[in-house]
Amino acid sequence: MTASSLPPPYVQYHIRSGFLRVTGTSGDDFNAFSAQPVLVRRFAGVVLMHDWWGLEASTRLLADQLAEAGFVVIAPDLFDGKTANTPAEAQALMQHMDERHAYARLTDALDVLRKTHNTARRYAVVGVGLGGGFAFKVAAQGLNVHAALGRWGRAGLGRVRRG
Numbered sequence: 001m002t003a004s005s006l007p008p009p010y011v012q013y014h015i016r017s018g019f020l021r022v023t024g025t026s027g028d029d030f031n032a033f034s035a036q037p038v039l040v041r042r043f044a045g046v047v048l049m050h051d052w053w054g055l056e057a058s059t060r061l062l063a064d065q066l067a068e069a070g071f072v073v074i075a076p077d078l079f080d081g082k083t084a085n086t087p088a089e090a091q092a093l094m095q096h097m098d099e100r101h102a103y104a105r106l107t108d109a110l111d112v113l114r115k116t117h118n119t120a121r122r123y124a125v126v127g128v129g130l131g132g133g134f135a136f137k138v139a140a141q142g143l144n145v146h147a148a149l150g151r152w153g154r155a156g157l158g159r160v161r162r163g
Helices: 057-068 087-095 098-118 130-141
Strands: 015-023 031-038 042-048 069-078 119-128 146-153
Touching: 015 057, 015 098, 015 119, 031 057, 031 098, 042 057, 042 098, 042 130, 057 069, 057 119, 069 098, 098 119, 098 130, 119 130, 130 146
Parallel strands: 042 069, 042 119, 119 146
Antiparallel strands: 015 031, 031 069
């Protein structure tokens, strides 16, 4: 069976998606990609943390796919619109990132889900690569989420405080 002969992926919900501007608690304005089902109903919320490549097409596609499955998704842009095309560029973006500032964007995105979206009051953080490290950190710190999933992240992202 070739890829072209596979059936199209199943879509549970029609969605709307696009960029939005978030004003963080520290006054930091940043862009985020948002995707959510069009149906007026309560859905679980997901903060999607991108990889070291930046908030590029594959992350936006994943946000759309999660929304099609029935989640309200916000993916904060940790690199202010910059994306990488090579591993060297990605490494440079990651090295210039302030980890505390990026983590604040995660918590601000979570606040947006809690305050302004019609969510079911159940939240998760999902991270890929670099974003996976943030998901691990959320899980270790006990931030008030119901699930944290990291894919290819490194658990040694900053110091973790328990309690």
